[in-house]
Amino acid sequence: MNTQNQNGYMLLFRGNDWLKNLSSEEKQKVTDQWMAWFRRLTNEGKAIAGNPLEREGKIVSGKNRVVSDGPFAESKEAIGGYFLLDVANFDDAVAIARECPGLPYGVQVEVRPVAAECPVASELKQKAQFANA
Amino acid sequence: MLLYRSDEWYNKLSHAELQKLMNQNKAWIESLTAQGKAKPGRALERRGAIVSGNNGRFVIDGPFAESKEAIGGYLVLDVETMDEAISIAQSSPGLSYGGSIEVRPVADECPLDVRERELAREEQLATV
Numbered sequence: 340m341n342t343q344n345q346n347g348y349m350l351l352f353r354g355n356d357w358l359k360n361l362s363s364e365e366k367q368k369v370t371d372q373w374m375a376w377f378r379r380l381t382n383e384g385k386a387i388a389g390n391p392l393e394r395e396g397k398i399v400s401g402k403n404r405v406v407s408d409g410p411f412a413e414s415k416e417a418i419g420g421y422f423l424l425d426v427a428n429f430d431d432a433v434a435i436a437r438e439c440p441g442l443p444y445g446v447q448v449e450v451r452p453v454a455a456e457c458p459v460a461s462e463l464k465q466k467a468q469f470a471n472a
Numbered sequence: 473m474l475l476y477r478s479d480e481w482y483n484k485l486s487h488a489e490l491q492k493l494m495n496q497n498k499a500w501i502e503s504l505t506a507q508g509k510a511k512p513g514r515a516l517e518r519r520g521a522i523v524s525g526n527n528g529r530f531v532i533d534g535p536f537a538e539s540k541e542a543i544g545g546y547l548v549l550d551v552e553t554m555d556e557a558i559s560i561a562q563s564s565p566g567l568s569y570g571g572s573i574e575v576r577p578v579a580d581e582c583p584l585d586v587r588e589r590e591l592a593r594e595e596q597l598a599t600v
Contacts, residue, residue, distance in 0.1 A: 344517075346514075349514070349516060351543065353522075358587055362591075363588060363591035363592055363595060366587060366588040366591065367588050370588060390473070390548075390578045390579070391578075391579040392473060392576040392577065392578060392579055393576065393577040393578070393579045395576075395577065396574060396575050396576035396577065397554070397558055397561075397574075397575045398477075398572050398573070398574055398575070399558060399561040399562050399564075399567065399572060399573045399575060400567065400571070400572030400573070401567060401570070401572070402567065402568050404561075404562040404567060406558055406562070409574060411576070416541070418475065418543075418574075418576075420579075421546075423514075429521075433521060433523060433528075433531055436521075436523040436528060437523055437527060437528025437531075438528070439523070439528065442523070442524065442525060442526060442527065442528050443526045443527075445524075446524075447522050447523070447524040448522070448523040448524070448528070449520060449521075449522050449523075449534060449543075450520050450521045450522070450523060451516040451517060451519075451520035451536070451543075452516065452517040452519065452520060453514045453515070453516060453517070454514065454515040454516060454517050454545075
């Protein structure tokens, strides 16, 4: 994998079902750890944004713009929040992901490079290049 | 927050279709931004990894290109109601070609905190 990316990385925290198995003390502990982690990354200039998402929402799909309820509360795959990281390479982003306090409880962290431009735009440029070749 | 979920459906479009869609998309985002309803969104590369397990000991390269569920990008909206966020999602030009948009309220505070308070309250009630 190309390891340099000046547009930063996004961490997507997946899994919303792990919370219900924790005691009140454990939850408080993970919450404190998570907040301290985000504060540290922000102070170090490595995190530039981050938000938790509510355990609810809707899915809009298809030509007819159908609105449906998504399973957000109890899903293993559902996204519970994100961090936007300002680090220059993939290994740094993965190293930060590995510090996530939710990992021991089953949270999965998706690490994705942010694109310089919309991938549809790069696709279009490639097509134009072929057409001109 | 709008999360765009789709596979690489845009590979199936002709050059002209793609160009048309991109112009529509650009105009759509510009109009939302001008109205103060959208903050800058980002697209994500179709590659990456999933970190899981204690101390993040599993690092798996994720297949993000083919999955219809994969997240291709996001847009943070500055609107007051879920209904308005949904109607903005419905006006997204890309939906005509496939994929879906997940509309999620950004939490005021971490749901962990909220849940912790609930549990503390339950425990308090139990001891009364």
